[in-house]
Amino acid sequence: MTLPRSPLAPEHFPDLPMIKGARFAAAAAGVKYQGRTDVMLAVLDPGSVMAGVFTRSATRSSNVLDCQAKIGADSDAGAAIIVNSGNSNAFTGKAGDGSVAAICQAVAEATGLPETRVFTSSTGVIGERLPHDRITGKVGELVATLDETALKPAAEAIMTTDTFPKGASAAVEIDGQTVNIAGFAKGSGMVAPDMATMLVYIFTDAKVARADLQALVSGINARSFNCITVDSDTSTSDTLLMAATGASGVDVTGHDAFAKAMEAVFLDLAHQVVRDGEGASKFVTINVTGAANDADARTHALAIANSPLVKTAIAGEDPNWGRIVMAIGKSGAAADRDLLSIRFGDVLVAESGWVADSYREEDGAALMKEQEIDITVDLGLGQGCSTVWTCDLTHQYISINADYRS
Amino acid sequence: MTLPRSPLAPEHFPDLPMIKGARFAAAAAGVKYQGRTDVMLAVLDPGSVMAGVFTRSATRSSNVLDCQAKIGADSDAGAAIIVNSGNSNAFTGKAGDGSVAAICQAVAEATGLPETRVFTSSTGVIGERLPHDRITGKVGELVATLDETALKPAAEAIMTTDTFPKGASAAVEIDGQTVNIAGFAKGSGMVAPDMATMLVYIFTDAKVARADLQALVSGINARSFNCITVDSDTSTSDTLLMAATGASGVDVTGHDAFAKAMEAVFLDLAHQVVRDGEGASKFVTINVTGAANDADARTHALAIANSPLVKTAIAGEDPNWGRIVMAIGKSGAAADRDLLSIRFGDVLVAESGWVADSYREEDGAALMKEQEIDITVDLGLGQGCSTVWTCDLTHQYISINADYRS
Structure with missing residues (x-):
């Protein structure tokens, strides 16, 4: 089944700025789809801080539970985010926990990061065992091809039945220096029996404390992604992760301009998810x-x-x-x-x-x-x-x- | 637009028993539809008690508000229920209150009942002024044709886009005597811009105190009509009225067999509403x-x-x-x-x-x-x-x- 591009889609994918300290790669692991990329890896330099918000579903996936256990910890080690499409690894019992552990271990070995700094998401069919070997088998290739400019390929690799890739960015001047924010999202296409899921990854080179970033993410999420609905059904995989690499050297703490720029990116992506809502014409x-x-x-x-x-x-x-x-x-x-x-x-x-x-x-x-x-x-x-x-x-x-x- | 009969419809309308002390009539008032009946009148003999449950919508219709104001009062005067299809008289402002008053006055004059014993329902389009003169102009004809056997014509007159009329009955032996329960319902068809509504009228010749009947109605409603959903949207007109005429002379107070028979009728009608759910195939x-x-x-x-x-x-x-x-x-x-x-x-x-x-x-x-x-x-x-x-x-x-x- 090939879905036509949503009539509400933007004309083209935006030119996203590079985010210093963040590199991206995409690969075709064949988790479910053939002839397209389906895994993306993002690696953040040491000193990056991470924040996130997650589905409150009582039946959320192993990946979400693992991210939630890790997100609140401080670390100077850097971090990685690895996401596959085609299989949500939700309601896959203890095997699902094992898949997450295997992927985290493979990424940790290939990057030198501790496993506690590897965050995973999976999106696609529910209840089928994730063939994680196909993903771990691609980690070497992903790490070898990491590139600061590869945000669009990363955005494309996480699509399921999205009819267009979703990206957004903002730049803000603080003390005469530029801070960039860029992100991408997927949602909410479906091939039966998959269900609408939303995954969002946002990156900035701003310098900000982890707790401050989490407060910004939680607050802005409540006014953006938590204010959209396509069909009232909540995914078991919803995940939003934001990474601040600090590589710009600009401390944004307390700068409203940064919060406003963040909100613009969040809203842009949230609206794009609605614009790709299943069957949407308005x-x-x-x-x-x-x-x-x-x-x-x-x-x-x-x-x-x-x-x-x-x-x-x-x-x-x-x-x-x-x-x-x-x-x-x-x-x-x-x-x-x-x-x-x-x-x-x-x-x-x-x-x-x-x-x-x-x-x-x-x-x-x-x-x-x-x-x-x-x-x-x-x-x-x-x-x-x-x-x-x-x-x-x-x-x-x-x-x-x-x-x-x- | 003519809708095909639901594939889930029962084969035919059931043979409903007469309920001693209750008479029915239907007429074609042309409220909106042409070439069909659209008003039904039920008149209950003196000594009848009434009970009811109603939509909790904050934007419920004038009819519902009027019924709620009247339902809790004791009276030996008898009662009447008049229902029109084609216009819900909901969100019609003060004019809607006036329409209810005019209809109650006309029925009171024609039957000799006090206006406080006339209960009305309207179902159909929202927000259009109810042409209540068409209804009051038919009250004389309705009163003149009241008939103990006319439950099916009454059930047909309250249909909007229902694809079949819905009736159910039960009989229960108590102390060697038979008590009958019979009722009919409409729901949940729609012609834009109407919305799914549910109206239910149930009659029995049992002898029972008003408060006891209300307790039975509220309890059984919670396990029947309040347990069905077609599309999660709640009508501004939902009304269930039950009348006990007492004409059988059998006091059912405390008889579980009567409560069970009531529940069977409630459930049968509730299930029929689901079976006529818009577009339902399962x-x-x-x-x-x-x-x-x-x-x-x-x-x-x-x-x-x-x-x-x-x-x-x-x-x-x-x-x-x-x-x-x-x-x-x-x-x-x-x-x-x-x-x-x-x-x-x-x-x-x-x-x-x-x-x-x-x-x-x-x-x-x-x-x-x-x-x-x-x-x-x-x-x-x-x-x-x-x-x-x-x-x-x-x-x-x-x-x-x-x-x-x-």
């Missing part, structure tokens, strides 16, 4: 304001974003605000029918418990024909707000997930 | 056992039942147990990867954190070809259990909700 921004608090706003926003009836209405270019009312009503968070208002783009659609006097169906219908759709709901209750990004639910989603068999 | 029972507690079991069962990836796998007849592992993992309730087991029908699929040694893919694939599919998950943690019924997610769901416009 990129949808859900803004909720005026909620009793931020948590309620997020609950409402996710209820709207995940509602099959809202998502199919958007696919059908139907300005069906009744389904948004329904989603708000069912979310469980506070709402008052007579206080809430709904806008499509700038068009006021509903207020005071009913359709707005000024609303004309043809205005709503015209907006729904756009490829990018903004829906704003104000609850009229307080100051809570939240933004969530999602896509529509189309026949192609059913085709990808039901019609094609593994 | 009837799916999700059993969760061994959870830490019943609430956790329900959380897991609903996470599985509402997962688009699980539902599309079932539509594709794919024994994709990895997606069930995913749904358990994301649900937020307690789970241990290495303790849970999954069965399709009687076939053990996964245990000990991996696919079962005895599992053969062809056994799972054969089971998935059935029209009725049982999925059982044991968490291995405790005694909590829950059963939820759902259907699959097919192209027809997208067609119904995206391709056809209002």
Whole structure:
């Protein structure tokens, strides 16, 4: 099954800057796919610090559990990240733990790093034993071909049914010196019986303490990757790792400009994941304001974003605000029918418990024909707000997930 | 748009018994549909008691709010239920409240009942003003044609895009006398921009105190209608009303046989709603056992039942147990990867954190070809259990909700 490139894809992969102290390589190990790369290795110089966030799934993969056990430790030894596509090594029992250990050992031997500094991710089919020998057999080749410029090949090697590779970067001037941030992500394509997974790797040459980097990653992740949804289903493999090599020599501690640049990269990649959502034909921004608090706003926003009836209405270019009312009503968070208002783009659609006097169906219908759709709901209750990004639910989603068999 | 009869529909509408003290009528008021009935009236003799449960949506309709205000009162006056299809009178602001008042007034005048004993439901499009004059103009005809045998016409009049009318009954012998229970329901078809709604009306000639009937209704509802899901979207109109006329003269207080018969009727109708789920091609029972507690079991069962990836796998007849592992993992309730087991029908699929040694893919694939599919998950943690019924997610769901416009 070959999927067409998403209509929401960017025109081309961006030119990513080199990140001093970080080198990349990709190889074709034949884990599952033939005729393409499927393993990427990133090696970070000594002095690099690592931070990460991971799926909270109770059935997360061996790789995720291993990363979580390692991520909080300080080390001056450098680090490596090795990622394969084609097999998620999730729900593979004790054998899955063994696969992770074998890969870490092979990378440690080839790089001279301690095993505790090797981080792994796997993405693809669930429940099938990972043929890790194919990966360990390629580690020598990967280490031999490490290159500071190879971010795009690395981004391509981690794709499963993504229809385009996803990269983003930002540069920030601090004390007259340039700090670079660059990263790549995969998500959320699928070949049955795989499931949507998201893997994200971001690199910077900034100098920053590990705890500070982790705080930035956790905070920005909550406003970016944790605010996207394609189909409400959570992967057992979701992983975001960020490495700061310090090789620029620029200490970014306390510099807001750095945090802002990081957030721009996170958001760019998060939006690209939505743009490659299975079967997506519309990129949808859900803004909720005026909620009793931020948590309620997020609950409402996710209820709207995940509602099959809202998502199919958007696919059908139907300005069906009744389904948004329904989603708000069912979310469980506070709402008052007579206080809430709904806008499509700038068009006021509903207020005071009913359709707005000024609303004309043809205005709503015209907006729904756009490829990018903004829906704003104000609850009229307080100051809570939240933004969530999602896509529509189309026949192609059913085709990808039901019609094609593994 | 004419929908084909669901492949999961029963062969025919059941022969429902007469319920002494309850009379029914249906009429064609032209609220929205042409050439069919769209209003039903049920009138209950003096001495009848009423009980009900309603959607918890924060944006529920004027009808639901009015029913909730009336349902808890005692009265010897009798009661009436009037229901229209074609317009839900939801999110219609103060005008919606006025429509409910006008209909209640008309029924009260024609029947001699107080307005506080008239209960209304509306189902259909959201956010359009209900043309209630068309309904009040038919009240005289409805009252004039009331008939103890007219349950089927009543069931047909409340259909929206249901592909078959839904009825069920039970009889129970108590102290040598027969008590009858009969009811009908609608749900969950849709024509854009309507949304899935569920309306249920159940009648018995049993003699029972109002508070006791309410307790039975609430308890059994929690195990029947509150355990079904088609697409995770909750209607603004969901209503279940039950009337006990007492006309059999048999006091059922404390008789388990009556409660069991009630539960059989509730479950039968609830299952019929799932069988008419939009686009449904499979009837799916999700059993969760061994959870830490019943609430956790329900959380897991609903996470599985509402997962688009699980539902599309079932539509594709794919024994994709990895997606069930995913749904358990994301649900937020307690789970241990290495303790849970999954069965399709009687076939053990996964245990000990991996696919079962005895599992053969062809056994799972054969089971998935059935029209009725049982999925059982044991968490291995405790005694909590829950059963939820759902259907699959097919192209027809997208067609119904995206391709056809209002």
